[in-house]
Amino acid sequence: MFVINDIKAVATPFGAGCSHIVTWPRRYHGRGEIKVALGAWDPSCRKYHKTEELSFVVASKLFGEMLDRWRESFLTTKTWQLCMKKVALNETTWRARK
Secondary structure (H helix, E strand, O other): OOOOOOOOOEEOOOOOHHHHOOHHHHHHHHOOOOOEEEEOOOHHHHOOOOOOOOEEEOOHHHHHHHHHHHHHOHHHOHHHHHHHHHHHHHHHHHHHHO
16 A cells, blocks of 8 residues: 555455454554455445445544645546546446436
8 A cells, every 4th residue: 555555454354344344443453553444345234335335444543644645646647537537437327227
């Protein structure tokens, strides 16, 4: 991940839906690990998320560092602009299906 220079900074460990927003982030913090927990894969929690949504839990300290350095990240590149066009297209497509 850009801010902490660790390709394993985002983890998606096995667990129930609530484990990705509570248990895993607390475990990482307790071990002194700087990790983001990506989740909402559990079918029991999918009903609380839109089709294209996942959970993404970031420790407040890391989030602050991300905010401080976003101007140096991919968010200011042409590549990100292309991604945003795809997101907009996806939103339009999903709205049309409803």
